[in-house]
Amino acid sequence: MNKRSHYTGVYLFWAVALLVIPIWWISYPESSVKHNFKSFHVYGSQISALLGFSFFALSFVLSTRLNIIEDLFGGLDKVYHAHHSMAKMALLFMVAHPLLLALRWVPEDISKALWYLFPVHRRMEINIGSWAMWGVVVLLFFTLVVRLRYHWWKYTHKFLGVFFIAAVVHIFLTDPTMLGNLGLKIYIWSLSIAAFIAWTYKTLLFNFVKKKFSYRVTQINRLNEKVMEIELSPLHEGVRFIPGQFCFFSFRSPAISREAHPYTITQVKENGTIFIMVKSLGDYTGRLYDKLRSGAVGLIEGPYGRFDYKNGSHRQVWIGGGVGIAPFISWANDLIKHPSNDLKVDIFYCVNHSSEATHASVFQELQKVMPSAHLHLIIRDVQGFVKLSDVEDIAMKDIFICGPSDMRKALLLDSRKLNLNRNNIHYEDFDFF
Numbered sequence: 001m002n003k004r005s006h007y008t009g010v011y012l013f014w015a016v017a018l019l020v021i022p023i024w025w026i027s028y029p030e031s032s033v034k035h036n037f038k039s040f041h042v043y044g045s046q047i048s049a050l051l052g053f054s055f056f057a058l059s060f061v062l063s064t065r066l067n068i069i070e071d072l073f074g075g076l077d078k079v080y081h082a083h084h085s086m087a088k089m090a091l092l093f094m095v096a097h098p099l100l101l102a103l104r105w106v107p108e109d110i111s112k113a114l115w116y117l118f119p120v121h122r123r124m125e126i127n128i129g130s131w132a133m134w135g136v137v138v139l140l141f142f143t144l145v146v147r148l149r150y151h152w153w154k155y156t157h158k159f160l161g162v163f164f165i166a167a168v169v170h171i172f173l174t175d176p177t178m179l180g181n182l183g184l185k186i187y188i189w190s191l192s193i194a195a196f197i198a199w200t201y202k203t204l205l206f207n208f209v210k211k212k213f214s215y216r217v218t219q220i221n222r223l224n225e226k227v228m229e230i231e232l233s234p235l236h237e238g239v240r241f242i243p244g245q246f247c248f249f250s251f252r253s254p255a256i257s258r259e260a261h262p263y264t265i266t267q268v269k270e271n272g273t274i275f276i277m278v279k280s281l282g283d284y285t286g287r288l289y290d291k292l293r294s295g296a297v298g299l300i301e302g303p304y305g306r307f308d309y310k311n312g313s314h315r316q317v318w319i320g321g322g323v324g325i326a327p328f329i330s331w332a333n334d335l336i337k338h339p340s341n342d343l344k345v346d347i348f349y350c351v352n353h354s355s356e357a358t359h360a361s362v363f364q365e366l367q368k369v370m371p372s373a374h375l376h377l378i379i380r381d382v383q384g385f386v387k388l389s390d391v392e393d394i395a396m397k398d399i400f401i402c403g404p405s406d407m408r409k410a411l412l413l414d415s416r417k418l419n420l421n422r423n424n425i426h427y428e429d430f431d432f433f
Contacts, residue, residue: 009072010082013062017054017086020187024050027181045100052093053171053188056136056164057195059086064198065210065304075306077429091140094133094167129170135163150259150284161199168192213239213300217251218273220294223358226280227323228289229266231273232298238272239300241265243334244309244327247302249276255291259284260301262430264326266359267333277359279323307428312398314342317391319411321350321403327428328402329359332366332373339370348386350378350403388414395420401427 024047062069062083065076073079098117105113119130139156142148148156171188201209215232222228239247248260261284263276280289309316309331320328328347335343347366351357354377363375378386388394388411395418401411408427415425 009069009074009078012072013058013082013086016191017051017058017089020050020054020184021047023181023183023187027184041100041103045097048093048096048100049171050188052090052097053167054191055086055090055093056167057191059083059090060161060164060195060198060202062086063202065202065206070304070306075428076304081429087140088144091136094136098130098133123174125170125173128166129174132163132166132170135166136160139163151257154259158203161196161203164195164199210301213237215274215298215300217292217294217296217298220292222289224355226289227356227358228278228280228292229358230276230278230292230298232276232300234272235297239265239274239303241268241303242305242308243330244307245303245305245330246327247300247304250299251288251292252297252299253292256287256296257284260299261285262302262304264305264330265303266326266329277323277326277329305428307400307402307426309343309345309400312400312426313424314344315393315397316343316345317348317388317394317397317399318345319348319350319386319399319401319403319407321407322356324401324403324407324428324430325349325359326402328400329362332362335373336362336366336369340372343370344372346374346376346391346397348376348378350380350386350407352380354379385410388418388420394418398424398426401425402430405429405431 062079065079070076070079073082102113102116105116117130119127119134121127121130139160142156143153147153168188214235215238216235217230218233219231220228221231241247244264246262246264249263250258250260252258263278265274266277267275278285278288280286305327307327309318318328318331320326328349332347347363349357349360349363357377357379360375360377363373366373367375376386385407388399391397399411399415399420401408408429412425412427415422
């Protein structure tokens with residue numbers, strides 16, 4: 001079984017973002033900033049501007065959902081983690097840029113220093129930069145601090161591209177001497193074009209060029225007060241996927257908004273009918289649980305995800321909790337059809353109460369056809385939380401984790417305490433979708 005590094009994409013994109021520093025260093029740009037400003041603040045403001053630009057540009061590239069980028073990161077969740085991190089770094093450096101410039105009036109004129117941060121300058125190109133910074137500050141404030149409803153967040157997020165264009169205009173107009181170095185100019189133009197293409201593709205073209213598969217909801221089984229299983233049959237061509245992968249689903253129903261959300265395909269029948277599991281956790285999933293009816297059309301985009309037990313060794317541990325059990329259900333259904341003679345797996349199905357173990361029968365069926373698979377039903381009210389230290393020979397096994405954020409973080413912390421090989425730890429995180 002092959003293992004794929006999850007860090008190739010992280011190293012590559014961060015290297016590209018930080019490459020601007022040595023390029024700038026070689027160029028040693030002169031600055032048009034006056035007022036006997038200390039060189040530390042001059043150059044610090046320039047580096048901050050360039051780093052803010054590079055992180056900002058690459059965050060757009062990471063949002064495209066391209067398969068080649070997902071392969072580099074080992075999963076779309078890892079891509080969105082990097083996208084989120086780079087957006088925060090872009091915000092940090094974009095704010096640091098004018099702050100360092102404003103320090104020229106500290107402590108003599110605090111008022112002037114504060115006003116410098118706002119678009120009230122005589123030079124329009126500086127005002128454009130201020131508008132770009134404040135636009136990003138406001139939009140990321142609503143992303144990171146005030147959690148807007150999904151459809152509002154998605155709508156406002158589209159304007160980030162406008163503020164990026166403003167930032168690029170600001171760079172080229174404010175201090176042309178800084179771009180006297182050919183290498184720096186090529187770097188900025190290259191990232192600018194890449195980011196603009198990425199933003200245009202994701203914002204304007206994605207829904208038209210990205211292939212979608214049409215399905216019809218044929219049956220809904222509400223397994224308990226929170227969880228339901230949706231059965232969908234293809235209207236035309238069906239989606240092809242690897243067990244454990246997920247797709248973005250949107251439903252055409254008068255009572256349900258058309259926003260797309262990711263769900264793992266837990267099972268596929270020979271006729272192409274697929275199953276997904278949905279838990280009522282918020283406004284959208286609550287409406288989906290209450291209002292979705294048979295006959296509704298579902299549009300599917302994907303598949304995504306690189307969470308695959310075939311990337312692990314022959315001795316494995318699967319730990320799933322909540323709807324995070326979905327990829328393991330998908331794997332189990334695949335192994336029921338095609339049992340492995342080599343795979344030895346301990347499956348920890350973690351629930352709060354016994355009534356939440358809605359798919360225990362799938363793993364029990366797997367045990368019958370594949371005796372090397374062992375189900376461990378962990379009921380928190382009875383046994384508490386699962387711990388890696390309780391698993392026999394854990395250091396010799398590959399560990400696959402998917403579940404609530406608190407559970408995943410606790411298990412990852414547990415793995416570090418046990419000094420487990422991080423290449424043996426595999427997880428999927430839906431918190432960033």
